[in-house]
Amino acid sequence: MLKVEGLAKDYNVLNERKRVLEGISFTANDGEILGITGKSGSGKSTLLRILRGVESFDEGVIKLEGKQFFPDSDKDDMKDLIQNTAIHLQRNFGLWNGPAIENIIRRINSRREGHEGLPESDSPFYDEIYEESMEYLKVVGLEHKALHVTSALSGGEKQRLILARQLAAKPKLLLLDEPVTMTGPGTKQEVLDVIKKVKKELNIPIIVVSHLPELHMYITDRLIYLEDGHIIEEGKTEAVLKHFLKDMQPQVEITPLEKKETVIKIKDINKRLALIRVGEVLNFKGLSLDIHRGEIVSFIGQSGAGKTTLLKMIEGLTSPTSGEILYLHDGEWLDITHFNSRRMELRKKISIMHQEFTLSPHSTIGQQIGFRMQIKGPGSLEYAREKAKELKVSEEVLDILYALPDMEEEEKDKIMRQMQIAPEIYGKLFPKVTFEDVKEHATQIFEALDLPLDILYKKPYQISGGEHVRAYIALALTTRPEILMLDEPFGDLDPVTLRDVTNALKRINKEFGTTIIIVSHHMDFVKEVSHRAVLIDDAKVVNDGDPLEVSNQLIEMSHASYLERTMESLIAEK
Numbered sequence: 001m002l003k004v005e006g007l008a009k010d011y012n013v014l015n016e017r018k019r020v021l022e023g024i025s026f027t028a029n030d031g032e033i034l035g036i037t038g039k040s041g042s043g044k045s046t047l048l049r050i051l052r053g054v055e056s057f058d059e060g061v062i063k064l065e066g067k068q069f070f071p072d073s074d075k076d077d078m079k080d081l082i083q084n085t086a087i088h089l090q091r092n093f094g095l096w097n098g099p100a101i102e103n104i105i106r107r108i109n110s111r112r113e114g115h116e117g118l119p120e121s122d123s124p125f126y127d128e129i130y131e132e133s134m135e136y137l138k139v140v141g142l143e144h145k146a147l148h149v150t151s152a153l154s155g156g157e158k159q160r161l162i163l164a165r166q167l168a169a170k171p172k173l174l175l176l177d178e179p180v181t182m183t184g185p186g187t188k189q190e191v192l193d194v195i196k197k198v199k200k201e202l203n204i205p206i207i208v209v210s211h212l213p214e215l216h217m218y219i220t221d222r223l224i225y226l227e228d229g230h231i232i233e234e235g236k237t238e239a240v241l242k243h244f245l246k247d248m249q250p251q252v253e254i255t256p257l258e259k260k261e262t263v264i265k266i267k268d269i270n271k272r273l274a275l276i277r278v279g280e281v282l283n284f285k286g287l288s289l290d291i292h293r294g295e296i297v298s299f300i301g302q303s304g305a306g307k308t309t310l311l312k313m314i315e316g317l318t319s320p321t322s323g324e325i326l327y328l329h330d331g332e333w334l335d336i337t338h339f340n341s342r343r344m345e346l347r348k349k350i351s352i353m354h355q356e357f358t359l360s361p362h363s364t365i366g367q368q369i370g371f372r373m374q375i376k377g378p379g380s381l382e383y384a385r386e387k388a389k390e391l392k393v394s395e396e397v398l399d400i401l402y403a404l405p406d407m408e409e410e411e412k413d414k415i416m417r418q419m420q421i422a423p424e425i426y427g428k429l430f431p432k433v434t435f436e437d438v439k440e441h442a443t444q445i446f447e448a449l450d451l452p453l454d455i456l457y458k459k460p461y462q463i464s465g466g467e468h469v470r471a472y473i474a475l476a477l478t479t480r481p482e483i484l485m486l487d488e489p490f491g492d493l494d495p496v497t498l499r500d501v502t503n504a505l506k507r508i509n510k511e512f513g514t515t516i517i518i519v520s521h522h523m524d525f526v527k528e529v530s531h532r533a534v535l536i537d538d539a540k541v542v543n544d545g546d547p548l549e550v551s552n553q554l555i556e557m558s559h560a561s562y563l564e565r566t567m568e569s570l571i572a573e574k
Helices: 044-052 075-083 098-115 126-139 155-168 183-204 213-218 237-245 307-315 343-347 365-376 380-390 395-406 409-419 425-429 435-448 453-459 464-476 495-514 523-529 548-557 566-570
Strands: 002-013 016-028 032-037 060-063 068-069 084-087 173-177 205-208 222-227 231-234 262-275 279-292 296-300 322-329 332-335 348-354 485-489 516-517 532-537 540-545
Touching: 002 044, 002 495, 002 540, 016 098, 016 231, 016 516, 032 183, 044 084, 044 173, 044 237, 060 098, 068 075, 075 395, 075 532, 084 155, 084 183, 098 126, 098 155, 126 155, 126 183, 155 183, 155 279, 183 205, 183 213, 183 548, 205 213, 205 365, 213 237, 222 237, 222 453, 231 237, 237 495, 237 566, 262 307, 279 307, 279 365, 279 540, 296 307, 296 380, 296 495, 307 435, 307 485, 322 343, 343 395, 348 395, 365 380, 365 395, 365 425, 365 453, 365 464, 365 485, 380 395, 380 425, 395 409, 395 425, 435 453, 435 495, 453 540, 464 495, 523 548, 532 548, 540 548
Parallel strands: 032 205, 032 222, 084 173, 173 205, 296 516, 296 532, 348 485, 485 516
Antiparallel strands: 002 016, 002 060, 060 068, 222 231, 262 279, 262 322, 322 332, 532 540
């Protein structure tokens, strides 16, 4: 059993002390799944890190299986807390290459030897470890995949293997932080059913932090609602969820399309992706698709179906083996997959939000918008071309530099290292932007997103979670793109904040006529925000049409029983 009494936590932010958790008291019983929900930034993940023993706390006591842990407990005591807990993080697979069972063998060996080396097969205890490893694989339903290499496992299987590794540590408390947020319905169902099985077989307290109401309704016995570092309510899951969702804004109606004018043509795309030792993982064969002006279209499908790969090809950041991706640009069709002198002009019209989006913690929102305007603002490209001539930078190199801000950070940094280019090159090539220009360009967008203009003067840590997301959307919209592409950027948002963002996207679509392409695993979001949904399965389009119909087909294909109770049905219940 876990008991927490009067727990509090302070952070120092720019020499100011800020309390992020206050008076947290609760009990998690053996054989119980306790859920924790709340808005982004309410303190949920901080609380889990404290319970794990990897984050300090300032007041209170943690009691676990007869042992007590205080703010001034020594390192050995806190090490004991770490050894008796296990945490599953959605975004960190942390798996070893090689057969699945070796991941469990290594974890068990670490209990014996203090490291995750593989024991020799002829060691006296190898058979014992192997048998114990198989037991943990059975708990998560992977005993038949024991000898399969981890790279060949599906997303759901990897999630279950990670869970098995955590269980192999023999924890007295299991902590799950957003364990399924960024996965498709089928993978979610697999993992949720395994969590229920773990509860039944191991009889340990399990704490689940998640923004997803449907997850809590499916697996949790009780629910805690956190807000601004305080417990607002604790009790039966559905009653607490109703309290949490009561302030959700009503839906803004989506603006119907008046006509279908094609602005992007995906024509006969072919692309094969393969991994060493695994073989073929995706194979696009002759995929064709049209995107219409002013349309909000969502790509949905299981994890690994090819949605993000397709989106990256549409963005021109990954090239197909053959086929064309044509944009209507100044009355002509332009292929974004091949270099030409006008491709940069086309990229000016496009803005991209990736998974794992973040704002720079070191700059104000206004400064970050200013940089975006510097690259894609009025006259910036013409200025850069003149400067490139002076600096003897070729049009081809400028084209690459122009695409880099649209890439994910890791890929962007890799290319810049390969080209031996420093970030300062942008200051040399592109024009300066005044703060007055920033304010002028931001005003209308901030109004549409319901953001106060003074956020321009603030850094990300100074604004709320919902404002952070909308500020990032504002950043993407600063240069008035005609096309906005979003790759699962809102998976970690609580439903209240997500509704605000959904309404904001609809307003942007209406006021600016922006074409929006979305990749998402979140079915409620897709149904609510889209004119059209496209179901991708194994790199093929299997349905294209009404968002409700297409989303329900994916749910049925996934056997996702956790989605039988929807958030909207819960809100509607008296």
